[in-house]
Amino acid sequence: MTSDITMPFYQAITEDVNALSAQVSPAQDELQCIRREALDRFSALGLPTLKTEAWRYTNIQRFLKEYPYELLTAAATVPASVTEKAAIPQLDCYRIVLVNGHLQADISELPAGKGITIGALSAHTQAPGFVNWFNKQPHLSGESLASLNTALFADGLYIELAANAVIDKPVHIVNVYTSGTHAFIQPRHLWVLNRNAAATVIESTIHPDTNTVAFANSVLETVIEENAELWHYNIQQGNENFREVHTTAAQQHANSRYHHFNFTLPGTPFTRNNLSVALNGSYTETNLNGLYIADKSQHVDNHTYMDHIMPNCNSNELYKGVLLDSANGVFTGRILVHQEAQKTNAFQQNNNLLLGNKADINSQPQLEIYADDVKCSHGFTAGQFSEESMFYLRSRGIGEDAAKALMVNAFSHDITNEVKIPALQHYLQEQIAAIMNN
Incomplete structure (x- = not known):
């Protein structure tokens, strides 16, 4: 497994992977075999780094090592x-x-x-x-x-x-x-x-x-x-x-x-x-x-x-x-x-x-x-x-924050307008307005 991360979380996950791998046999049922194959893939791939092409702009390891995370499986x-x-x-x-x-x-x-x-x-x-x-x-x-x-x-x-x-x-x-x-x-x-x-x-x-x-x-x-x-x-x-x-x-x-x-x-x-x-x-x-x-x-x-x-x-x-x-x-x-x-x-x-x-x-x-x-x-x-749009709104007595909220609402309209549930569409538009007016 290749990774440039060193932290208790990564060590704990590796231990979880190894422990589960030791418990699983190919002779067990299909789901357990699927788990074993996934363990092998994860072991080969490791956690993403900035050298991983699909993650080159996202340093996930910075967020993973913020806290001593524990794997949680219980209901x-x-x-x-x-x-x-x-x-x-x-x-x-x-x-x-x-x-x-x-x-x-x-x-x-x-x-x-x-x-x-x-x-x-x-x-x-x-x-x-x-x-x-x-x-x-x-x-x-x-x-x-x-x-x-x-x-x-x-x-x-x-x-x-x-x-x-x-x-x-x-x-x-x-x-x-x-x-x-x-x-x-x-x-x-x-x-x-x-x-x-x-x-x-x-x-x-x-x-x-x-x-x-x-x-x-x-x-x-x-x-x-x-x-x-x-x-x-x-x-x-x-x-x-x-x-x-x-x-x-x-x-x-x-x-x-x-x-x-x-x-x-x-x-x-x-x-x-x-x-x-x-x-x-x-x-x-x-x-x-x-x-x-x-x-x-x-x-x-x-x-x-x-x-x-x-x-x-x-x-x-x-x-x-x-x-x-x-x-x-x-x-x-x-x-x-x-x-x-x-x-x-x-x-x-x-x-x-x-x-x-x-x-x-x-x-x-x-x-x-x-x-x-x-x-x-x-x-x-x-x-x-x-x-020009900002000047147009401000010249009609609309405050700067309200003008920005209106323009963001217009900018997002192409997305929210495609929501086919009226209650959900209204909820999202209200959330967007509240964010911009905050």
Whole structure:
């Protein structure tokens, strides 16, 4: 294992890996074999460093050695009042509470109906979706932190929709992270939508602790089968005692539709989002939308990968950032078009507003094309407020802070306007206005 980090945390993780490796035999069941293979991959890859190409602008080791983190696998519970902090006004939804990745059923409302299976991942390791799809996303194999999660995860949320099953209203997942010690937590989730199925899922994060720090290394695998459709909204709004690496690997099949929204708001010092989509069927539609607003010395890194494998697919990606104070943003967006993926339409754009004197952005749009009948484009912009627009608003009696809030709202409109749930759209717009008026 190669790494330039020396700290109690790294030593402890290595001991956990070695201890689990010693306990696992290839003769054991398939899940244990998967864990063993993941341990071997992590041992070979090590933790990312600044020499790791995908992490060249993000020094994760600086955040990992801040505190003496302990690997946390035990289940915990919280009172219902804790989750109310994540409530979205006027939103009619099912609410599912996960505490450190474990389902807390007593304060959750799970959708019920024919063909709908939702529950703890640990209770569904023999389910068809798990057997067919768990750890099958090819983009995870090169991610050392995803391999670490595969080796050491305790639990997560399992969703499987049978063919033609539709969840009648949004599912709001409230991820609560809490511990009596500084904790390194490994939630693992698997969502499978079979043919013609449809769902809308919203995620929120809460870290109620004020004396301990939680570092979540979460992995979500999503499979969207033929003609299925998934809307996924992820709202990241933690506090100064929370850090997160969030890895999402999606796989689409013919005629499927996938809409992913990521909203990273101020509060958490460090956020890294890894999002990859494998377009494994023709005539798929993929829409990736991201908005990140960072303040103080917050670091937000979005790393996306759009893998066009089959022909006649469309993908649209728009990420926008607002960086205040001395915040730092990173965007790396890769589009790969294979030779077989003729008639691909792929669009990618990353726009940024730098509103702090020390704010900065590192953006790397990447386009790799091996097909000759395609329409592909990518772009990047970074700048400040238009002086003309600011003068126009100020000359009409609008104060400077209010003018900035209006312009940020206009800047983010391309993202928030695509949110198809009125209550959620209104909530996000209010959050953005409150941030800028603070």
